[in-house]
Amino acid sequence: MSIVRPYGDATGDGMVQLSFTLPVPHDKVADGAAVQLANKMGMDPALVVHSKPMGPDFTFFVVYGRVNHLVDTSTVEVVERDYPLLTPKEVNAAVKRSLRRRLVVVGGCIGTDAHTVGIDAILNIKGFAGEKGLEYYREIKVVNLGAQVSVPQLVERARAEKADAVLVSQVVTQRDAHLLNTREMSAAFREAYPPERRPLLVVGGPRFDETMAGELGVDRVFSRGTTPGEVASFLVHRIAPRAAA
Incomplete structure (x- = not known):
C-alpha cells in the first residue's frame, strides 16, 4: 500500500x-x-x-x-545506501589493498558550533550504537580537530595531513548556520584543491537533509542515527576506486 x-x-x-x-x-x-x-x-x-x-x-x-x-x-525521495556495509576487518583490508597506506581522515565542528558529540561518536574509539569509532580502524588515521574550527584552519590542516576525507559535524542550525557553514567549507576546498586531488567532503548532523549533498557542494550528507561503520564503508567505497584510477 x-x-x-x-x-x-x-x-x-x-x-x-x-x-x-x-x-x-x-x-x-x-x-x-x-x-x-x-x-x-x-x-x-x-x-x-x-x-x-x-x-x-x-x-x-x-x-x-x-x-x-x-x-x-511511492513519491518519497530518499538517499539509499549504494555501497556494501563492511566490518572493520573488511574496511582495513580494503584500505590496505587499494591505498597501500593508511587512509587519512580530518574531522571537526566548523564555525561557532561547539557540539562535538556527533563528530566524536564517529571518530573517537568509543564510537556509537555499539560500534567502535574510526580511531579503532587500524588502517585509518584520524585527526579530530574538535569544536569551533574555522574553515581556513580546516583546509590548512587537511592539506598538512594530506587528508583523503574531511568529516564535518554541524548541530547548531539557527538561521541555517549549518547550511551556510557547509557551503563556505565546500567552496574553500574547491578553491584550494584541483578537482582530482580534493579530499572527500562529508557532513553530518541531525537536521541535515541527505538529498542536499549536490546543493551543498559535498560528496555525502549523513543525518541522525549514522554509525561509524556506515561512514567507514562509504569512505572505502569512494576512495578505493579513486586510488585505482
Missing part, C-alpha cells in the same frame, strides 16, 4: 502529535493560540495535551489532533 494516513489510537485515524513554542506568556489565551495554530495547520479537532512556560514570555506546547492528509510513499 503506497497511500497511508497517520496512526494514533486506531489504524488510519489520522491522529498526530506535534510540539512547538509561541512567544506568548503561559496562560489560557496561550493554549487557545496553540489550538488556533494547529487548526490552521490542518489539525481538527486539536487538543493541547501539555503546555509549559519557557521563561516569562514564551510557552512550549504539545498538541494532539486529527489531520485528513494522505501520504503517497
